[in-house]
Amino acid sequence: MYRTALSALLSHWRRHPMQLGSLLLGLALATALWSGVQAINAEARASYDRAAGVLAQDRLEQLVPTDGQRFSQEVYVALRRAGWDISPVLEGRWSRAGRSVRILGIEPLSLPAGAAPQPVAAGGDMAAFLSQPGQGFAAPQTVAALDGADGLPPLTAAPDMVPGMVLVDIGIAQGLLRAEGEVSRLLVAPAQPVGRTPLGEVAPGLSLRAPQAEADVANLTGSFHLNLTAFGFLSFAVGLFIVHSAIGLAFEQRRPMFRTLRALGLPLGALVAILAAEVLILALAAGLVGIGLGYGIAAALLPDVAATLRGLYGAALPGSLSLRPEWWLGGLGIAMLGAGVAAAQSLWRLWHLPLLAPAQPRAWARASARALARQGALAGGLAVVAVLAGLFGQGVAGGFVLLGALLLSAALALPGVLALILGAAERASRGALAQWFWADTRQQLPGLSLALMALLLALAANVGVGTMVASFRLTFTGWLDQRLSSEFYVTARNEAEAGRLHDWLEPRSDALLPIWKIEGPVRGRTAEVYGVADHPTYSENWPILTGTPDLWQSLARGEGAIVNEQLWRREGLRLGDSLTLPGGAERALVGVYSDYGNPRGQVIIGVEDLTALYPEVERLRYAIRIDPEKVPDLRRALVDEFGLPADNMIDQASVKRFSLQVFERTFAVTAALNVLTMGVAGFAMFTSLLTLATMRLPQLAPVWALGLTRGRLARLELVRALLLAALTMVLALPVGLVLAWALLSVVNVAAFGWRLPMHVFPADWLWLGALALAAAGLAAAWPALRLARMPPLRLLKVFADER
Template identity: 45%
Template sequence: MRQTLWTLAALISHWRRRPGNLATLVLGLAIATALWSGVQALNAQARMSYDAATAAISGGGAGTLVAARGGLFDQDLFVKLRRAGLDVSPVLEGAARIGDKNIRIIGVEPVSLPRGSPIAHKRRRADVLEDFFSGEGRAFAAPQTLRRLGLAEGARPQTERGRQMPPLAALAEAPPGAIVVDIGVAQRLLDRPGKLSRLVIADDAAPDDERVKRVAGEALRLVAADDESELARLTDSFHLNLTAFGFLAFLVGLFIVHAAYGLAFEQRLPTLRTLRALGVAPPNLVVAMACEIAVLTFMAGGAGVIGGYAIAQALLPDVAKSLESLYGAQISESLSLDLRWFLSGLVMAGAGAVLAAASGFTRTLRLPPLSVARPIAWRAQHHRYLRRQGGLAVLALVAAACAYGLGDGLVSGFAVIGCSLLGAALFLPIGLAGALALGERLASRPLARWFFADGRQEISGLSLALMALLVALAANIGVGGMVEGFRQTFTRWLDARLVAEIYFEAATPADARDIEAWMRTQPDILAILPVWRTKTRIGEWPADIVGMTQHETYAAHFPLMVAAADVWTALYAEDAVLVSEQLARRLGVGVGATLDIPASNQEWRARVVGIFPDYGNPKGQLRIDHEKLKRYFDDASGVHYGLRVASDATSRVIDNMQRRFGERITRIIDQSELKGLSTEIFERTFAVTTALNMLTLIVSGVALFASLLTLSDMRQARIAPVWALGATRRELAGLEMIRVLGFAAGAALLATPLGLFMSWCLVAIVNVAAFGWRLPFHMFPAQWLVVFLIALCAAFLAALIPVARLARAAPTDLLRVFSNER
């Protein structure tokens, strides 16, 4: 015990003398932990919000009943089921807008609401009933939702349909982004009289499928309580992407930790030997080192977790907006995390620290107590090192190949990328060593030969930092290439899809009829294209069905990836359908296949005559003839239209319509504005990944800097003999800088094809598995140049201080090398 304590004291005293080394170690671990736990926090927050949203109403009860076809159903099903003795409670949910902010309206029925429901249990049913029933009623929202909407309690905002809400009140248990009202009020606000979205089954009622079928026939479908919410499933891939980046950043951070710890270990080796000589038993030594790591982990991990919180808080608004725009998910914009997240961050930090220090531990255990300083047989060691790297590199690349061959899901896609990155990174030092060996052979001047030879010695110390740099650069190229390619493709696709000059939504179908009638009298309006839509489910996948009228606009512009020869005639003449790319992929259908589509009263069998790209849509989409939509789908919302208008008449027409129809038009927008909005959504989606990318690059720059700094003392020992023999310090420092820049350039060179490969993987495997659509593969040489320059800049900045120190090293320091054998 006493031994261990004093050993620990001796070990720790090292940091007292080398605070820079300690700072590097702690910083590396903290950054790694911060990036990882930050991403985990984002994911956890989102999941909490999905669960809260789902559970807010059902309260983890026995399950819910939803429309078998998706969408809404009549409330007399509720009455029928209750009169048959089933204990169900009705809920109506829908989207609305207050001003320009989206909100979700949730209508509940307080008398029948199950006790377990969070909305019910914190407030007594009696109070909820009174709130809803007395005076003008109430609309409950979480305090942060009120803040986001910029409204105070008691306010009575209007929805976009012109309906006024009951007075607002704050309720902490309300789900984020939602307003809870009485069900009758919800039906009025959402303009859905007599309709419900689901029925919650009370906690203690066993859901009886048979009984439900007897009463409701096939109209309803039972969803068990622990079914993953649909939202969680849709957003899975988004979160997996985030996690992958978090993990990448964590690994890069671990590189720093390993480098720093390894260097510290090297420097403490003599101390370790002395300790052994003085009579410290190996187990005590290891225990002391373990304690040291534990304290370090706690400090660095703790700081990292706090940093992670800050990162998550900073990125949360963008993530929230992306999720909302892409999936309609509402997540709370203020982080609320529990102890488990904090602890898992510390555990990750601990695991990372142990991993990084593992090699040091094993060496300590086998350390002989002899304190004889033998000249380091570095050449033999170097060769061993290169061999080991090579072996690991080959292993990693083989693993990548296996992952590619075996799987084609999201996980295997990431596995391919991860293993390839690792393999290439492991190979980098070998490549650099080879280049240096070649240089040494070709060089003639002694200083030049020393330059190459000494460089080979330096590699093992810098290798981890360089590997980190390589990975970060490759990720930059890979992700950047994907995003840029995406952007270009998307813009072109958007141009093809958004052909109509004006898009508008009427308040009700009756209003739409009237507006249509008026529009026919307008010479400026060249064509009226109703874009009515409804929802359904095919297999397991929710899908929208959109109607297309027979107009040459579509045949001329609508982008199709694969199509039957007679697609534009077959679509209108026969029972035919166009399927979006991701839906086609999920269902495994191609052109010519038949689909059974659940319609209002029957199943409609249609032939697939074309597949079209539908980037960014998490749901599937089917396009059918407008007439068939009216015929087979009763509940198609007849309120969406596109208008072909002469381009100079656009604003005039919009003004006219707004003036004439006022509130009967819910939304009206022109093409350029719509394109702008869509593009903005896209940008935001990738803002987060871009941010993480940038952070990773910065982290690897820090790794390089840290390694160089801690190496600088050892560098002095190597420089000293050369200096003594007649080179100036500035010459040597300059050579040092050139060497570091050369390493960085080498890394950048290898990063380019690696990044391209990563880009291809992302586009062809990951994106397809995650989202279902496939982008064409693009290359951007300009980007490579930029990355090359970034690498050089990073290396330059990282090496600046260490090299300057070298240049200004006092002669006494250099001379001391000779008196103290190291």
């Protein structure tokens, strides 16, 4: 009995392979995008966790300086002698001749148990590690990248090290970082001796910090991953629309079969159970395919994501993807859940289906005014949430609440708004055919509304993200022009060469501007401190956002400092505030400049001020002002006459090209996901129309019988789809613009630390509108063609059948 029932139910799929295909494909696509994004996130998270797990600082408390500056190791010794079981850490960035790496200096003897980094715990020569010239551990790719670098201790590859970091003894680190006798922070062992002197009495400048579950970089990149997740979820939601319509259709079409099976004695519970099992099996199959596709998507996108994360945040990601259960199990789970949600409504209806109810498949019943009103109220409520989040929301989370509520609200409001428009059009129209067209379109709304909502979401996301990216690009290129005003940049290989280079270049250029910097903690986080020369290049071009009128003079006098927008926003600084530089010197804040593409804080002071404060600063880089036409000659002369390697110089155009390349890669992922989302939405539309086309025959047959040709009807169907898509596009536009605003003014500020002016690009909308129409047209073409070629017999049968 059950076997018979099962084979009867499954025979449906044999006869409708297209339906089966769309169901599986929809679910697989939805799962693919979701699990692909999750795979990328999981990979990144694992990499951050590893970074956080270095020195077990995710488990250990730390003593950190309250002023954010490095402090004397005497403080460490004093604390040890006062009974504190602590271990010193010194970290900073080492760079020379264009190569740069993070140095992590540890003291292996005092490291708390289990805090020793893997390569140290794994073995090695302790004496070599402790004694000059020391020994460095680094990830294999970092060792390769630093191959031949002067001044570093011999490096040993350690696969478990975080890329971009070299682990050395603290004494070696002090030499490399020119921080003799200095310490960044202290790790606190979990079990402390009894009778310690209180911290405040020994080291009043330090405070105890709780274990950090996440590395700084995880905080920095959190918004980026949230971004990806949001996109993944959007795609999944869109995919669910497809699944919902496919399952709905399959249930509707099998109603006569259900009735027959029930009449033959199959218990209702058994029928529901068989159908539920069918959905689960389909979901499992589709989910597995989806995970496979997701892996492909993730593997294809990962290099771009890695490039973005490195470019924007300095976070290093491995180039390869591993199959982590956290995302593939999650992907499978969400596929099942999605299919379950999509099938729940149909199963519920089946459960309540009276045995003798007419088996006539009805196109989804026209949603009652009440249902529409309820949906409208929900949309209104969400809109209020969105407004509240926009007004009072904090940080990235607030931004995403705003985005989520906005998009959902818009999607939910769509059917109601479309119904109003179509109702108005119906009232305004003249002639029976026109009135029938509007009324019939409105009648179809409930069936199409899910697909249209999906389309709205995809279009709005496209408009929003597109506007953000384009605004960013416009601002970024303008900013590059300001920032890279010098024509040529050179880097000497060592201090002696730098001196000769300076003397050699002086007579051959209009101006020689030092680009010298140190790195150190400013307000508790690592920042770069640059020194600039007193030259019109800066006062005329530098992208100042706000500042005192005499800020460049103030810098030249060594009295003031300007900071980048990120630092300014993050610390809530105001002009005139006092800023503590690494080493303890204080400068008044006299200006703020924009600094896109840089996750870290940056401070600029006068170059004389820089060399006075930090006499050990590396003086290797110069920007050269020169007639652009003389650049090729200068380059040749530098190579041939001076003997500087070509790698050590770069012209303005190359820097710009490189910067834009980084920028494009940054948004390549976004663009790819955008296209995929549009694809999914188009597919949703297609399956919905296909579903409707089969069910609408009873409604079309009378119109056909009244004399409208099949071709005419098909054309009307096509026009209808295009019309609905166009209306949806028009409605998506404002939603997308609000989305863009939220991304630029809320999410970006929280995520990156800079605020961008919003530019609108109507030409892009036209293009997107055309794309939406094309998608709708393509989706409608096949059902319309089938209608045009439908044998008249089938239309006649509508009247002949006993329904």
